[in-house]
Amino acid sequence: MADTRDFALRRLHSLLGVIPIGLYLIQHLTVNHFATRGRESFDAAAHFMETLPYRYFLEIFVIFLPIIFHAVFGLYITFQARNNVSRYGYFRNWMFLLQRVTGIITLIFISWHVWETRVQAAFGAKVNFTMMEEILDNPFMIGFYVVGVLSTIFHFSNGLWSFLVTWGIVQSPRSQRIATFVTIGIFFAVSIVGMRAIFAFVNPEWFAFATNLPIL
Amino acid sequence: MAEENKVIQFIIKRQDDPDSAAYDEKFEIPYRPNMNVISALMEIRRNPVNSKGEATTPVAWEMNCLEEVCGACSMLINGKPRQSCTALVDQLEQPIRLEPMATFPVVRDLQVDRSRMFDALKKVKAWIPIDGTYDLGPGPRMPESKRQWAYELSKCMTCGVCLEACPNVNDNSDFIGPAALSQVRLFNAHPTGEMNKAERLTSLMGDGGLASCGNSQNCVQSCPKGIPLTTSIAALNRDTSLQSFRNFFGSDAQ
Ligand code: HEM
Ligand code: SF4
Numbered sequence: 001m002a003d004t005r006d007f008a009l010r011r012l013h014s015l016l017g018v019i020p021i022g023l024y025l026i027q028h029l030t031v032n033h034f035a036t037r038g039r040e041s042f043d044a045a046a047h048f049m050e051t052l053p054y055r056y057f058l059e060i061f062v063i064f065l066p067i068i069f070h071a072v073f074g075l076y077i078t079f080q081a082r083n084n085v086s087r088y089g090y091f092r093n094w095m096f097l098l099q100r101v102t103g104i105i106t107l108i109f110i111s112w113h114v115w116e117t118r119v120q121a122a123f124g125a126k127v128n129f130t131m132m133e134e135i136l137d138n139p140f141m142i143g144f145y146v147v148g149v150l151s152t153i154f155h156f157s158n159g160l161w162s163f164l165v166t167w168g169i170v171q172s173p174r175s176q177r178i179a180t181f182v183t184i185g186i187f188f189a190v191s192i193v194g195m196r197a198i199f200a201f202v203n204p205e206w207f208a209f210a211t212n213l214p215i216l
Numbered sequence: 217m218a219e220e221n222k223v224i225q226f227i228i229k230r231q232d233d234p235d236s237a238a239y240d241e242k243f244e245i246p247y248r249p250n251m252n253v254i255s256a257l258m259e260i261r262r263n264p265v266n267s268k269g270e271a272t273t274p275v276a277w278e279m280n281c282l283e284e285v286c287g288a289c290s291m292l293i294n295g296k297p298r299q300s301c302t303a304l305v306d307q308l309e310q311p312i313r314l315e316p317m318a319t320f321p322v323v324r325d326l327q328v329d330r331s332r333m334f335d336a337l338k339k340v341k342a343w344i345p346i347d348g349t350y351d352l353g354p355g356p357r358m359p360e361s362k363r364q365w366a367y368e369l370s371k372c373m374t375c376g377v378c379l380e381a382c383p384n385v386n387d388n389s390d391f392i393g394p395a396a397l398s399q400v401r402l403f404n405a406h407p408t409g410e411m412n413k414a415e416r417l418t419s420l421m422g423d424g425g426l427a428s429c430g431n432s433q434n435c436v437q438s439c440p441k442g443i444p445l446t447t448s449i450a451a452l453n454r455d456t457s458l459q460s461f462r463n464f465f466g467s468d469a470q
């Protein structure tokens with residue numbers, strides 16, 4: 001029988017992108033979104049996450065190990081491609097390129113973000129609204145966070161499409177096209193959540209009255 | 217008449233043998249109506265003189281059917297991989313640039329060695345084993361609805377265009393490429409071929425197999441035969457998912 005280890009590793013990479021990393025991303029952005037309801041709400045939500053039982057176990061097995069595996073294997077996959085959008089400028093070929101570019105941007109962003117928050121917490125810093133306010137107190141960092149968060153959300157949304165194909169869930173051209181529209185919708189919806197959280201830290205007062213649409 | 221002086225300009229990427237360096241050579245050949253790229257190459261062969269008027273060696277290329285069914289004459293024409301027998305000069309921007317496909321080793325000039333595609337077909341067992349020591353009989357029938365889509369897959373002429381267009385087929389990767397994958401779907405669809413389905417699927421789960429596809433979908437956009445390559449790939453993705461469960465949890469795996 002052929003050696004099927006490569007197949008298993010690639011399917012593991014694909015699965016981890018959604019479960020647990022993708023789910024964690026949604027969960028994380030949702031907790032951040034409490035910042036739009038004010039300082040106390042965010043601090044309470046962050047505190048709740050910090051006091052979950054078996055926190056270290058969850059962090060290691062649901063967050064760090066899956067992301068490290070997905071990122072290392074993702075880099076290997078990224079550098080196997082010889083991108084050719086200049087010759088074949090089709091939509092899906094662009095998405096293929098952007099999936100790899102956003103993977104690398106996301107890796108840089110996540111590494112810095114974990115260093116500034118979780119690693120500092122291990123050294124005794126308190127993760128709360130004030131911490132994020134201080135991180136986002138200059139235009140460069142706001143830009144870095146906006147690009148990093150959008151890149152991560154793009155990578156997740158387009159990755160969801162790719163996941164549906166990789167597991168053979170959407171096969172026909174029609175179902176693949178509909179999946180494209182649905183994942184574009186997911187990209188915009190999750191982006192609104194992510195951007196609202198960032199700008200709630202940047203300017204809480206202005207934020208409170210300017211963007212509180214009834215449905216959010 | 218002005219017609220008589222009209223010329224067609226070509227820039228051809230040439231290479232004398234598999235190991236020597238490539239170089240460009242320009243040609244100008246007299247215009248005739250309704251020429252295709254192959255008739256222009258034949259003209260160069262008849263009178264091998266480049267645009268500077270120097271005698272040169274004739275340009276080597278491959279061809280066979282001259283009607284886009286054999287796949288032998290594929291090359292890059294103005295940057296696009298396609299068959300030179302159906303590339304009409306009147307529809308091409310000049311100077312017409314001809315290059316060998318970059319995915320395959322060059323034998324000489326525009327002629328490449330597509331052995332890797334034939335090896336890939338052997339690797340995935342893209343045939344139906346019916347030879348034996350006695351007559352096996354007619355075998356089960358195929359439903360007409362299935363025959364119709366399977367027929368589309370059978371049009372593959374191993375031309376190499378889909379491999380050339382794929383960003384994951386290159387020197388850094390051992391990806392088998394879209395053509396052989398789709399052939400697995402074809403032979404698994406056949407009622408007799410289906411008896412070896414598990415074997416073919418398992419062969420796709422090896423290094424450089426199905427999972428090396430990154431869904432850029434250039435193949436389906438480029439295939440001259442309009443083969444639904446990405447539908448085949450997604451269908452095989454489902455089949456291999458199920459096969460891997462069967463291999464691991466089931467009791468009938470070899
Ligand atoms: C929040 C972090 C991340 C999430 C939520 C995420 C999610 C995903 C998902 C859902 C997929 C689709 C899987 C599939 O094609 O079946 C994917 C693919 C991919 N990811 Fe990530 N990912 C993350 C971080 C990274 C990082 C840091 C890298 C490293 C550069 C990376 C590189 C890749 C690559 C190259 C693919 C394409 C795989 C392929 O086409 O075969 N990802 N990701
Ligand atoms: S699938 Fe299409 S592009 Fe690929 S080798 Fe066959 S005929 Fe050529």
Ligand code: FES
Nearest residue numbers: 282284286287301
């Ligand atoms: S000569 Fe057969 S496809 Fe062109």
